[in-house]
Amino acid sequence: MKAQAMTAFGAPLTPMELDLPKAGPGEAIVRVTSAGLCHSDLHLHDGYFDFGDARQPVAIEMPAVLGHEIEGEVMELGEGASGPPVGARVAVYPWLGCNACDTCRAGDQQMCIVPPRRALGVAKWGGMAEYVHVPFADALIPIGDLAPGLGALAMCSGLTAFSALKKIGAPPPEQPVLLLGMGGVGLMAMTLAKSVSPNPIVAADIDPAKREAALRYGAVAAIEPTMDAWKKVAAQRGPAAAAIDFVGAPATFGFGTGALKRGGKYIIVGLFGGKASLPLASLPLKPYSIIGSYVGRLDEACELIALMRAGAVPAPPINERPLAEANSAIDDLRAGKVVGRVVLKP
Numbered sequence: 041m042k043a044q045a046m047t048a049f050g051a052p053l054t055p056m057e058l059d060l061p062k063a064g065p066g067e068a069i070v071r072v073t074s075a076g077l078c079h080s081d082l083h084l085h086d087g088y089f090d091f092g093d094a095r096q097p098v099a100i101e102m103p104a105v106l107g108h109e110i111e112g113e114v115m116e117l118g119e120g121a122s123g124p125p126v127g128a129r130v131a132v133y134p135w136l137g138c139n140a141c142d143t144c145r146a147g148d149q150q151m152c153i154v155p156p157r158r159a160l161g162v163a164k165w166g167g168m169a170e171y172v173h174v175p176f177a178d179a180l181i182p183i184g185d186l187a188p189g190l191g192a193l194a195m196c197s198g199l200t201a202f203s204a205l206k207k208i209g210a211p212p213p214e215q216p217v218l219l220l221g222m223g224g225v226g227l228m229a230m231t232l233a234k235s236v237s238p239n240p241i242v243a244a245d246i247d248p249a250k251r252e253a254a255l256r257y258g259a260v261a262a263i264e265p266t267m268d269a270w271k272k273v274a275a276q277r278g279p280a281a282a283a284i285d286f287v288g289a290p291a292t293f294g295f296g297t298g299a300l301k302r303g304g305k306y307i308i309v310g311l312f313g314g315k316a317s318l319p320l321a322s323l324p325l326k327p328y329s330i331i332g333s334y335v336g337r338l339d340e341a342c343e344l345i346a347l348m349r350a351g352a353v354p355a356p357p358i359n360e361r362p363l364a365e366a367n368s369a370i371d372d373l374r375a376g377k378v379v380g381r382v383v384l385k386p
């Protein structure tokens with residue numbers, strides 16, 4: 041199969057002919073029709089995540105095929121594979137675990153630590169190719185007649201936003217929830233928020249255009265991320281029951297935790313990086329909790345696709361490009377020149 045393969049960290053992707061594995065028992069082959077390009081692809085391409093004073097290296101075997109936001113058509117099902125029939129349009133849940141350990145059986149495949157790693161487009165070949173081999177056919181989620189590309193986007197940016205919103209829980213419905221950072225995932229969360237939580241949403245971003253977008257999607261206020269701006273909101277609505285940080289930088293952490301009510305939740309999704317220091321006594325004294333959220337569960341992915349198929353979620357702007365232009369798409373995303381989400385078409 042044709043693929044845009046990564047042969048070395050930081051190097052341009054290379055067009056390559058790769059051998060497609062057969063679908064073994066319980067497995068599936070999907071013909072890729074859309075592969076979303078995600079910010080985390082940039083980190084994987086760099087070869088590391090920024091952990092403040094250290095770089096956390098990425099372990100990937102080369103050649104690698106990036107692309108964890110995958111949509112396509114079921115082409116082949118292995119023996120005994122349950123799941124949508126051959127020909128069905130599907131989104132592929134990429135955050136696969138071993139499917140056998142306690143964590144996986146509890147539905148948290150995305151947190152499985154049983155080697156080898158299996159996440160598609162990270163440890164295993166992903167969507168920047170004509171086909172993708174899926175180790176468990178139950179990772180295929182039927183998408184019916186959903187507009188092309190939306191199923192792909194649901195699998196990372198959508199799912200990450202959705203799962204983070206779910207972690208808010210059920211605070212009193214009049215208390216505000218703060219969403220920090222209106223980039224791709226943050227805006228996606230903005231569009232999903234009404235389907236998950238009745239609480240008023242306040243968006244914060246340094247970019248006025250992004251604040252505008254947040255207001256269009258239903259934020260009750262969109263502010264600059266400063267305590268002065270927040271105090272005006274809090275004077276009316278009270279402190280935040282929860283804040284979701286889609287940036288994950290020291291500055292957003294300082295601002296967002298300052299906006300929380302006593303007993304509030306700080307949910308971190310963004311991987312911008314760096315380090316934050318905090319007075320440890322503030323945790324018990326305020327008290328608040330800090331919660332990390334990593335992508336999402338398979339059942340959450342199914343729930344999200346159901347919401348999208350029901351038309352409950354406005355579609356984000358999609359920027360389609362041929363897979364052969366993966367390198368320029370990566371460059372544009374790095375340079376911040378992309379409006380909406382890039383979807384590569386093999």
Ligand SMILES: [Zn+2]
Binds near residue numbers: 078080081108196197
């Ligand atoms: Zn992603």
Ligand SMILES: [Zn+2]
Binds near residue numbers: 152
């Ligand atoms: Zn497992």
